[in-house]
Amino acid sequence: MSDNKKYYYLKLKDNFFESDELKILQNYNSGKNEGYVYSDILLKMYLKSLQGNGALLFKNRIPYKAEMLATVTNHSVGEVKDAIEKFKALGLVEVLDDGAIFMNDIQLFVGKSSTEAERVKAYRDKLKSVKKIESVQMYDKSTPEIRDKRLENRDKNKNNSPHSDKPKYGPDDRPYQIAQHLLGRIRENNPDFKQPNLQHWANDIRLAHERDKRDYDKLDRMVEWCQNDNFWQANILSGKKLRDQYDQLAAQANRKFKDNKQLRAKETLPDWATEQTLTMSKKQLTPEQQAKIDERLEQIEQRNAEKEHERGN
Numbered sequence: 001m002s003d004n005k006k007y008y009y010l011k012l013k014d015n016f017f018e019s020d021e022l023k024i025l026q027n028y029n030s031g032k033n034e035g036y037v038y039s040d041i042l043l044k045m046y047l048k049s050l051q052g053n054g055a056l057l058f059k060n061r062i063p064y065k066a067e068m069l070a071t072v073t074n075h076s077v078g079e080v081k082d083a084i085e086k087f088k089a090l091g092l093v094e095v096l097d098d099g100a101i102f103m104n105d106i107q108l109f110v111g112k113s114s115t116e117a118e119r120v121k122a123y124r125d126k127l128k129s130v131k132k133i134e135s136v137q138m139y140d141k142s143t144p145e146i147r148d149k150r151l152e153n154r155d156k157n158k159n160n161s162p163h164s165d166k167p168k169y170g171p172d173d174r175p176y177q178i179a180q181h182l183l184g185r186i187r188e189n190n191p192d193f194k195q196p197n198l199q200h201w202a203n204d205i206r207l208a209h210e211r212d213k214r215d216y217d218k219l220d221r222m223v224e225w226c227q228n229d230n231f232w233q234a235n236i237l238s239g240k241k242l243r244d245q246y247d248q249l250a251a252q253a254n255r256k257f258k259d260n261k262q263l264r265a266k267e268t269l270p271d272w273a274t275e276q277t278l279t280m281s282k283k284q285l286t287p288e289q290q291a292k293i294d295e296r297l298e299q300i301e302q303r304n305a306e307k308e309h310e311r312g313n
């Protein structure tokens with residue numbers, strides 16, 4: 001039987017608990033509330049906010065209150081209230097006037113898959129890859145002549161890498177063309193931008209296409225979009241940055257496109273649709289709530305982009 005549900009999950013790095021905020025939480029000891037209580041509540045709140053892009057909303061409409069969170073996290077109301085205050089102080093959450101809670105940095109952790117079978121397949125593929133590597137390593141130990149040949153091939157590939165003296169990409173190669181496009185747009189904003197190694201840029205763009213499955217035309221359009229954006233034009237200054245920040249660039253570009261599309265739809269909305277719109281809004285978020293959510297998501301994504309930029313430096 002096929003499984004058509006969507007599964008949301010957290011993608012936590014192995015150093016998640018090494019962050020300053022988590023270390024501070026782990027060291028808190030407020031009455032009966034030991035440090036692990038706060039980290040447990042935080043992770044459960046992250047999980048509850050996945051489908052809402054960081055917003056803790058029951059059925060995407062009703063903000064979670066402390067009493068509701070106490071039920072779903074299996075902690076007391078007092079523990080939850082105490083935890084939320086500490087999360088606010090550490091900048092891990094923000095609370096709007098209507099009580100809606102936002103989990104900051106959630107965009108760094110969220111992932112999703114279409115089916116359970118897809119998750120199982122990805123896991124099995126990973127196991128096959130590991131077994132294949134182990135098999136090659138064991139085979140090399142018993143056949144040194146094969147190992148030597150492999151080293152020769154590695155040296156040959158090294159000579160063809162963008163770090164060698166011999167150029168690998170030419171003006172007719174698509175990665176090199178996109179790299180030149182990016183450099184040209186950067187210099188429109190900053191004529192004094194120094195000459196980079198376009199071979200390195202082109203190689204990062206090729207990797208974005210081959211390994212990350214990014215379409216070359218979309219990469220080229222993203223160059224144009226990011227250099228027209230006041231924030232991103234100061235952050236996307238190499239082929240590597242374009243590759244590393246592509247997901248966040250695409251998310252922000254898509255959201256702005258949808259916002260503009262909704263704005264145009266509202267401007268052309270006929271008079272006869274007013275009553276129907278009011279009826280539908282009673283079953284969904286109010287325009288004020290939606291506006292606050294959109295504004296907060298944009299601020300969160302911008303903050304995440306700035307953090308990623310700092311980590312990259």
